[in-house]
Amino acid sequence: MKITKKGLALGAAVLTTAAILGGSMPAMAADQTITIWMDDERGKTLTPVLDGNTTIASGYKIAVKTFSSRDAMVAAWDKASAAGGPDMMFDAVSSVTSAAKNGKALPIVLTATNKAELPSAALKSASYQGVQYGIPVDVDTTTMYWNTKFGKAPKTFKELAATFAKFKKAGKVTTGVCAGDGTWGALPVLTALGGGAWGYKADGITPDATKVLFNSAAFVKNANTYLIDSKTKKGNGLFAWDAWDGCGQSFLKGKALAINTGSWRLDAIINAGINYTLQPVPTVDGKGTSHQWSGFGAVFGTSFAKEHGVDLGVKSVLSYFASQKGALAYATATKRPPVNSKIGSHLSPDVAGFANAAKTGLVQENELLGSSAGGANWYDVLGSTFTAAFTKGLGVKASFDKGAVILKKNFADGMSKR
Amino acid sequence: MDRIKPSTIAAVFKTALLAVVTAVLVWMIYVAVLASNWIIAGVLAVVLLGTNWVYFSKRAVASKFLFPGSVLLVIFVIVPIVYTAWMSVYNYKTGNEITKEDAITQLHQVGLVPDESGTNYDQVLGTYQGENALLLTDQATHQVFIGTTKGLNELAEGSYTADKSLKATAADGFTVASEDQIANASSWLNTFSVPVTEEQFINPQGADVASLMREKFVFNSDNSRITDQISGIEYVDNGNGNFVASDDPANVLYPGWRQFNPAQNYVGMFTDPKLSGPFIKVFIWTIAFAFITVIMMWALGLTLAIAMDKKMKGRAFYRAILILPYAMPSFMSILIWAGIFNRDYGALNNILGGAQIDWLNDPWLARGVILTVNLWLGFPYFYLISTGALQALPTDIEEAAEIDGASGRQIFWQIKLPLVFQILSPLLISAFAFNFNNFNLVYLLTRGGPTDVLNGETAGATDLLITYAYKTAFGSNEQNLGLACAISVIMFIIVGALSMWSLKRSRVLEEM
Numbered sequence: 035m036k037i038t039k040k041g042l043a044l045g046a047a048v049l050t051t052a053a054i055l056g057g058s059m060p061a062m063a064a065d066q067t068i069t070i071w072m073d074d075e076r077g078k079t080l081t082p083v084l085d086g087n088t089t090i091a092s093g094y095k096i097a098v099k100t101f102s103s104r105d106a107m108v109a110a111w112d113k114a115s116a117a118g119g120p121d122m123m124f125d126a127v128s129s130v131t132s133a134a135k136n137g138k139a140l141p142i143v144l145t146a147t148n149k150a151e152l153p154s155a156a157l158k159s160a161s162y163q164g165v166q167y168g169i170p171v172d173v174d175t176t177t178m179y180w181n182t183k184f185g186k187a188p189k190t191f192k193e194l195a196a197t198f199a200k201f202k203k204a205g206k207v208t209t210g211v212c213a214g215d216g217t218w219g220a221l222p223v224l225t226a227l228g229g230g231a232w233g234y235k236a237d238g239i240t241p242d243a244t245k246v247l248f249n250s251a252a253f254v255k256n257a258n259t260y261l262i263d264s265k266t267k268k269g270n271g272l273f274a275w276d277a278w279d280g281c282g283q284s285f286l287k288g289k290a291l292a293i294n295t296g297s298w299r300l301d302a303i304i305n306a307g308i309n310y311t312l313q314p315v316p317t318v319d320g321k322g323t324s325h326q327w328s329g330f331g332a333v334f335g336t337s338f339a340k341e342h343g344v345d346l347g348v349k350s351v352l353s354y355f356a357s358q359k360g361a362l363a364y365a366t367a368t369k370r371p372p373v374n375s376k377i378g379s380h381l382s383p384d385v386a387g388f389a390n391a392a393k394t395g396l397v398q399e400n401e402l403l404g405s406s407a408g409g410a411n412w413y414d415v416l417g418s419t420f421t422a423a424f425t426k427g428l429g430v431k432a433s434f435d436k437g438a439v440i441l442k443k444n445f446a447d448g449m450s451k452r
Numbered sequence: 453m454d455r456i457k458p459s460t461i462a463a464v465f466k467t468a469l470l471a472v473v474t475a476v477l478v479w480m481i482y483v484a485v486l487a488s489n490w491i492i493a494g495v496l497a498v499v500l501l502g503t504n505w506v507y508f509s510k511r512a513v514a515s516k517f518l519f520p521g522s523v524l525l526v527i528f529v530i531v532p533i534v535y536t537a538w539m540s541v542y543n544y545k546t547g548n549e550i551t552k553e554d555a556i557t558q559l560h561q562v563g564l565v566p567d568e569s570g571t572n573y574d575q576v577l578g579t580y581q582g583e584n585a586l587l588l589t590d591q592a593t594h595q596v597f598i599g600t601t602k603g604l605n606e607l608a609e610g611s612y613t614a615d616k617s618l619k620a621t622a623a624d625g626f627t628v629a630s631e632d633q634i635a636n637a638s639s640w641l642n643t644f645s646v647p648v649t650e651e652q653f654i655n656p657q658g659a660d661v662a663s664l665m666r667e668k669f670v671f672n673s674d675n676s677r678i679t680d681q682i683s684g685i686e687y688v689d690n691g692n693g694n695f696v697a698s699d700d701p702a703n704v705l706y707p708g709w710r711q712f713n714p715a716q717n718y719v720g721m722f723t724d725p726k727l728s729g730p731f732i733k734v735f736i737w738t739i740a741f742a743f744i745t746v747i748m749m750w751a752l753g754l755t756l757a758i759a760m761d762k763k764m765k766g767r768a769f770y771r772a773i774l775i776l777p778y779a780m781p782s783f784m785s786i787l788i789w790a791g792i793f794n795r796d797y798g799a800l801n802n803i804l805g806g807a808q809i810d811w812l813n814d815p816w817l818a819r820g821v822i823l824t825v826n827l828w829l830g831f832p833y834f835y836l837i838s839t840g841a842l843q844a845l846p847t848d849i850e851e852a853a854e855i856d857g858a859s860g861r862q863i864f865w866q867i868k869l870p871l872v873f874q875i876l877s878p879l880l881i882s883a884f885a886f887n888f889n890n891f892n893l894v895y896l897l898t899r900g901g902p903t904d905v906l907n908g909e910t911a912g913a914t915d916l917l918i919t920y921a922y923k924t925a926f927g928s929n930e931q932n933l934g935l936a937c938a939i940s941v942i943m944f945i946i947v948g949a950l951s952m953w954s955l956k957r958s959r960v961l962e963e964m
Contacts, residue, residue, distance in 0.1 A: 066635045092659055093635025117487030135547040137558040137707030143655075143663045145572045146591060163706060165562050208796075280796070337558060343638040349658035404930070410905040418905035421813055425795070436906040450702070 068339070068347050069097045071111065071120040073104040075298075076331075079367045080124070090354045094347035114138075114338070121339035121348050127159045127168060127330045128400045134162035140335030141165050142349055148356040155239055155397045156373045160332045168334035169356045172370035175328045176219050176296045177391040178211070179303055179310040184291050187311050190320040191226050195260045198272050198291055207289050210272035211315060212281030214295030217416035218327060220275050221396070222294050222315040226324035227260065229253030229434075231412070232402065232445050241399055241452075243445035248419075249434035256318055257423070257430045269424025275417070294326065297370065297388045312387055314394055328395025330373060402448030408440030415440050470507055474500060499523055533944065536937045541714040544934035548693040552709040556671055559678065559695070559705060563669030567652060571664035573597075574619040575656060577629040577637055584640050587612070587628075588654065588662055589620045596620040599646035599654055599662075634659050651681075678705065692716070717938035727935070730911035730920065737819070738916045742887040745826045746880055752827060753834025754872070758864075760835075761842050778832035786896040789825045813902045815913035822914050826893055830883070841875040842868070881954045885947045889918045917943045 068091065072080060077100025084090075085098040099120065101107035111123065111133075123129065133139035144166050149157070152170060160168030180187035184201060188194040198210035213219040224230050229252070233245025247253070263270040274281035274290070278299070285293040286306040293299070294315060303310060315324040333355050335348035354360040361374035365381060371389035372381070378389060403412040410418070419437035422428045477500040484493035502523075506515045550558070573588035586599040596607045596614070612623035622628060629637065637659070646654040648664065655665045669687075670679045678687040678695050685703070687695035693711030697703035722728050760771055777785065792799045793811040801807045811817050845868060853863050873880075894900055900912035900919040911920050917939060925936030 066638075093631050093637075115487070117489070132546060135706045137550045137555055141562050141564070143566050143572075143657050143665070144570075145657075145661055145663075146570055149570075163562075165565075276796070340561075340642070343642070346638055346641050346656060346658050347635075350660065353658055353661060406910075406930075409908050409910055410903070414903070414905050418903070421902075422906055425810060425813065433906065440905070 066093060066344060066347065067095050067097050068121045068344050068351060069099055070122040070124065070333075070351075071099050071101065071107055072124040073101055073107050075104075076124050076368060077101070079369070080364070083363060083367045090360075091347040091350035094344060094350070096351065114336075116338045116341040119338040120336055121342055121344050122333060122335050122351060124171070124331065124333050126174070127170065127332045128404070130160045130168035130332050130334045131162045131400065133334065133336065134165070134167045138337050139167040140337055140339055140345055140348060141167055142169075142335065142352055144356070145353070148353065151356055151358060151361070151374050151376065153373065153375070156330050159330050159397060159400075160334065168332035169352050170330040170332045170373040171355055171361065171364050172331040172368065173328050173373055173389070173392040173395065174296060174331060175371065175388065175392040175395045176215065176222070176294050176326045177312050177388065178222065178292050178294050178315045179285075179299075179308070179312060180292045181285070181288065181290070182309045182311060183288065187292075187313050188316055190316050191256070191260060191318045194291070194316055195272055201291065202271060207291055208271060209274045209281045209284050209290035210292070211274070212285050212290045212293040213273070213275040214278050214282045214285070214293040214299060216277035217275055217413045217420070219277075219294050220273075220416055220420070222324040222326045223273050224248070224253065225326075226315040226317050227253050227256035228318065229257075230325065231396075231441070239397070241402060241445070241449065243402070243442070243449040246438050246442050246445065248441050249431070249438040254431045254434060257434075260318075261424065262430060266427060267429070268427035269420075273424070275420050297384070300384070312391065314391070323394050325394055325396045326391075327398040328392050329398040331370065399448065399452065401452045402445050405444040405448040405451070407447030408443030410440060411444065412441065415444075466507065470504065473503060477503070495527075536940050536944075539934060540717055540937035540941050541712060542934050543693045543711040543713045543716055544937070545932040546930045547706045548708040548710055549933075550707060550709055552693075552711075555707045555709040558707050559669055560671065563667060563678075563680075564655065564665050565668045565682075567664045567666060572657075573654065573662040573664075574617075575658075575660050575662040576621060576626075577634055577641070577659065579627045579629070580625055584637075584644065585626065586644075586646065586654070586656065586662060587620050587623055587626050588646075589614070589618065594618045596623070598623060598626060601644065601646065604646055604648055604654065717935045718942075720935070721938060721942070726910065730909070730915075731939070734911045734915050734917055734920045737914070738888060741819075741822065741914075741916065742884050742890075745823055745830070745887050745890075746883045748823060748827050749830040749834045749883070750838070750876070750880060752831040753836075754838040756831070756835045757838035757842055760839065774835055775832045777828055778836075782829050783892060783896055785829055786825060786893060789821075789828070790897050793821050812898055815902060815904075818898050818902055818914050822894065822897060825897060826887070826890070829893070830887075834883075837876060837879055838872065841872045844875065845871055878955065881951050884954075885951055888916070888947050888950075889943065890916065891918045891922065894919045895922070 070084065077098065081098045081100060084096050087096045088094070090096065101110065104125070107123075107125070108129070111120075111129070114120065123133075130139060134141075139162075144157070148169075156170040156173075157166065160166065160170050178187075184197060184207075188197055194210065198207065201207040211223055213223065221230065224247075228247075229250050230247035233242045233247060234240060235242045261269055261273050274284075278295070281290055282293060282295070282299070284290040286302065286308065288308070292315075293303075314326075317324055333352060335345065335352060339345040339348040355364060358374060358377055361372050362377045362380055364370075365372040365374075365377065365385060369382070369385050371385055371392050372378075375389075378386060381389060405411060406414075408415075415437045419433050422436070423430045423433035477496055481493050481496045481500065484490075484496060502519065506512045506519045512519075572591045573586075574591060575589075576587040577584075578587060579585055580598050580600060583600050588597045588599050588604075589595070590597075596612050597604045598607060599605075607620070607623055612620045612626075614620050641656045644656060646662075648654060652664055652666050654662050656662045666681075668680055668682050670681060671677075672679065676689045677698075679685075680687070686698045687705055688698045690696045690701060690704075691711070692713060694708035695705040720727055721731055756774060760767060760774070764770075790812070791797070795801060795808060795810045795813065798811070800811070801809055809817070811821050849867060849871075850863055853867055858867070894914055894916050898912065898914045900915035900923065902914075903909050903912040911923075915923070921936045921939040921943070924939065925931055925933050
């Protein structure tokens with residue numbers, strides 16, 4: 035048989051192709067592995083605990099996939115399909131509800147034990163249209179770090195304002211209290227001065243969309259008294275909301291009295307050599323307390339788990355994180371304040387401190403805050419209102435009244451979707 | 453020893469290269485098939501066959517050069533355009549992302565609800581009388597049952613073994629499953645259900661817990677309706693991707709699905725006041741920005757090119773300095789400029805004696821900042837191409853004009869400028885198209901702002917269509933991808949039409 039040059043080349047090509055492909059094909063058979071996606075922060079602390087674990091869900095092996103950032107994870111999640119998509123995810127509860135709305139979350143049934151372990155408000159935040167999808171595992175909350183080089187933390191807002199005036203006059207500071215996480219972190223200052231977002235119904239936990247506290251008379255009066263420069267009619271610098279990259283950097287340089295932020299800034303503040311104490315932003319007369327948003331982090335199963343045939347294993351893992359044992363393992367690894375209050379005595383002082391701060395938190399109702407039925411959401415309305423009142427000097431009452439009109443529509447719309 | 457012929461080396465190299473390409477493509481096809489992405493697998497198969505045919509065939513000489521470019525053009529240009537246009541005719545947004553079939557499946561799962569008292573059972577998997585079965589302990593009453601697909605049988609005390617928490621762990625005739633069996637139990641557990649009453653059944657909720665459930669939603673495929681068996685509400689298909697209560701359209705069930713609705717996004721863009729107002733405003737600014745910025749960059753670039761065209765001391769140094777902004781990554785420059793224009797900490801306000809000018813929060817100042825920064829980023833490019841164009845002009849025309857008595861100004865305005873303009877027309881048009889979609893500049897510098905939220909504005913003063921589309925698609929938890937696709941299609945048509953018109957006007961295509 036005559037072997038042609040072309041035939042030889044084809045044969046060589048086929049052999050080379052086969053050699054390259056040999057051993058490089060992905061496995062066809064699916065194994066009983068539960069893949070959990072998480073961002074870099076959770077990934078570095080939870081991987082040692084979870085990756086390769088075969089005991090949490092009997093008969094299943096857990097594989098952790100860590101992303102370089104939360105943004106990277108969310109971007110991947112937006113495009114995820116059953117092929118390559120996760121079986122479970124750790125993220126903010128807002129991801130749970132949007133996944134549920136999109137049909138990408140696995141509904142779960144809570145046992146009586148689960149329900150007894152976790153606060154109902156936290157559980158509700160990880161549910162959608164009355165169906166439970168996620169297990170809340172941690173609390174994202176803030177508190178006020180006071181730089182002790184300016185003395186002891188003030189007990190009243192009046193005292194805070196006086197301290198700021200003294201050190202500003204001396205050229206020592208440019209900012210009083212910094213909302214270190216932007217408009218999200220501004221709520222303590224609003225509530226300390228008698229304002230806020232919405233009121234609550236008699237049960238104390240159901241938002242009352244008709245009560246908009248944003249432009250309350252008490253707040254307008256107090257803001258005019260403490261936050262406005264009487265000469266320029268603009269902000270006097272006691273309150274700044276330009277977030278971590280703005281006033282946050284001033285705090286690190288010792289140019290701000292205090293910053294309101296969460297445990298996630300702890301390392302940066304310690305590394306900057308700032309000595310601090312933790313407490314809420316003081317109220318005008320020192321009575322009662324200011325409030326901050328408390329968002330929840332959660333773990334949830336995806337609809338892909340069912341397609342991967344591991345949904346029962348996923349439910350077992352979710353049940354584990356709902357239990358005290360799982361909650362403690364999570365809190366110990368991540369150092370995040372836990373939702374499960376029954377494990378408080380086992381926590382380190384730092385974690386316990388933030389867990390304690392969470393008690394004054396108001397549940398971050400994403401349907402209400404994220405709604406833009408009035409034209410813009412809570413965060414953008416606050417930014418524009420603060421700019422109008424404190425930067426442009428258009429008047430506290432006029433600016434906050436305009437913002438309140440938008441927010442009232444948002445809250446009503448959010449309540450209908452809640 | 454005979455020397456190896458160059459043609460043999462080339463043949464071996466070609467064969468090896470094709471083998472690698474073939475291997476990669478086969479691998480990709482295999483992965484696509486595993487993921488059931490049949491369209492991608494089919495396209496890859498066509499590319500695989502095409503590649504091998506083109507490069508092994510002696511007839512397809514022209515295709516050897518055109519094939520790779522054509523494939524990349526199709527994959528990275530044509531397909532995204534077609535896909536974007538396709539998605540723009542769907543109601544495709546948060547809550548309406550999956551197919552109708554998937555949405556109904558998901559609603560069915562969501563509609564399996566626990567009974568009102570929340571009855572749960574500790575569960576042990578195993579077999580009973582040769583069938584898959586569950587050994588169940590009621591967590592409240594501690595009654596013990598064996599559940600099969602036929603029903604629930606309560607066990608008498610003494611016929612089972614329980615642990616300290618009173619959970620049954622073994623029973624007469626019940627064989628407990630091994631760990632391996634538990635791991636592979638999904639295949640039957642997923643569909644396993646123990647009937648209790650006509651309405652209630654027990655469903656496993658993991659390997660060790662089961663719950664008493666009932667079916668809330670029942671889908672009737674004949675009339676495409678869902679009935680809530682508990683509340684009695686009838687949900688009907690609203691024709692726009694959701695089931696809604698028949699007597700209250702605001703009562704919407706999620707998830708919904710991607711509904712084909714060709715006119716919705718396009719009509720809404722021009723008729724919905726929430727969308728049309730911002731769209732027209734953003735559209736006008738986008739055109740104005742792209743036009744003004746190109747004119748400014750070209751004017752400065754040409755001026756500098758004319759200045760540098762004269763012989764002078766240190767010309768090489770000046771030329772090097774002028775192209776430095778071009779050498780720096782643009783995102784870094786933009787972020788530095790954003791810092792310079794910061795009201796509180798910016799260098800510019802410091803230089804102005806601590807002025808509190810809010811450069812980025814005043815609409816007209818912000819627009820001025822955008823144009824200024826883009827001028828900084830873009831003039832070196834126009835300086836380079838203008839220099840090239842000036843040097844390409846034939847010198848005899850200028851000499852002839854001088855002999856005819858033309859002044860220097862006349863030579864520039866009436867001879868050089870028109871010639872340079874004709875040479876640079878394609879580049880000016882492409883610069884216009886680029887700046888029409890200059891996402892990075894706007895997003896990094898102002899994020900499209902400032903937005904006068906308090907006075908009802910939803911688009912920022914410096915928003916371009918591309919940033920507006922991005923905000924619409926990804927700017928909040930509620931993403932409207934279909935609308936963003938429709939805006940992108942409009943942008944594509946505008947840029948494409950303007951480019952074609954400009955090219956035709958400048959007669960570049962005819963002379964190419």
